[in-house]
Amino acid sequence: MNEKSKIISEEFLLFATSIISVVAGIANVQVRNVIGYQLIKSGSSAGANYEEACGAESKADFIHKLHIVYKELRESNYWIKIIKKSGISNSTELDAIFNQSEKLLKIIGKSLITSKKNRAT
Numbered sequence: 001m002n003e004k005s006k007i008i009s010e011e012f013l014l015f016a017t018s019i020i021s022v023v024a025g026i027a028n029v030q031v032r033n034v035i036g037y038q039l040i041k042s043g044s045s046a047g048a049n050y051e052e053a054c055g056a057e058s059k060a061d062f063i064h065k066l067h068i069v070y071k072e073l074r075e076s077n078y079w080i081k082i083i084k085k086s087g088i089s090n091s092t093e094l095d096a097i098f099n100q101s102e103k104l105l106k107i108i109g110k111s112l113i114t115s116k117k118n119r120a121t
Helices: 003-024 029-054 059-086 093-120
Strands: none
Touching: 003 029, 003 093, 029 059, 029 093, 059 093
């Protein structure tokens, strides 16, 4: 794994652990168990799939795995928006997590574009 990939991997770890922290603070157990669970699943899955992409067996496999990362980040954004709009959590971390997700989406989106261009040549 190159240095840039290691930095991105650390960003995913920070993203997932921040999500866990926010979800742990949701007072309503039923909401935490449903919405919080979905957010933890998608947020941690994005990082796990990024790790898988870094060990991809081919360029096509790499691109496929990055698509999964992108989808999981979009799903995470959806759950974060629900938590924010519904007032389920007043955590000041929510905005930071959303911004982190947007940053990661841009990084992965650019990686996908570059990888597809490189595959074509």
